[in-house]
Amino acid sequence: MTDSVVQDGAGVPDELDRLWAPHRMAYIKGENKPQDPSSGECPLCRIPAFDDAEGLIVHRGDATFVVLNQYPYSPGHLMVCPYRHVADYTELDDPETAEIAEFTKAAMRTVREVSGAHGFNLGMNQGAVAGAGIAAHLHQHVVPRWGGDQNFMPIIGRTRTLAQLLTDTRDLLAEAWS
Numbered sequence: 001m002t003d004s005v006v007q008d009g010a011g012v013p014d015e016l017d018r019l020w021a022p023h024r025m026a027y028i029k030g031e032n033k034p035q036d037p038s039s040g041e042c043p044l045c046r047i048p049a050f051d052d053a054e055g056l057i058v059h060r061g062d063a064t065f066v067v068l069n070q071y072p073y074s075p076g077h078l079m080v081c082p083y084r085h086v087a088d089y090t091e092l093d094d095p096e097t098a099e100i101a102e103f104t105k106a107a108m109r110t111v112r113e114v115s116g117a118h119g120f121n122l123g124m125n126q127g128a129v130a131g132a133g134i135a136a137h138l139h140q141h142v143v144p145r146w147g148g149d150q151n152f153m154p155i156i157g158r159t160r161t162l163a164q165l166l167t168d169t170r171d172l173l174a175e176a177w178s
């Protein structure tokens, strides 16, 4: 096991402090924030080409996939995304709409089973003005919440690097997906 783990993934960095030790964090490639709205710049279009572990993909469906956010609001923060590069919820076709709903439920069940989450924030930010980091490719956030300090950390350990934490979290969720 090396100290340096390169992890690609999807998400938008923010200014929030994290629980893990930043001096040990293998640095994440770039910021992954698209420079323009085309699919060529889009991390959510890029992710499905990676294998599951590399891309932090927890589950793949016919029309959509489920990926760990690389910059989680909380441990286990998942995103359900269509494979198609579409920005607006009204642009989704029926199979995409149905699978996003189905996988949002499955993500909640899975995260609850693995981590004992007490609650969730679910939702889509539509447009940069509404807070979407990757506005050009819609994604449903599934953010687990805990009343106290319980989360994945006691399971996984406090001294892991961010990249290892994300990889281990992905493994747990992919195995438990139901």
Ligand SMILES: [Zn+2]
Binding pocket: 039, 042, 043, 044, 045, 046, 084, 085, 086, 136, 137
């Ligand atoms: Zn895209």
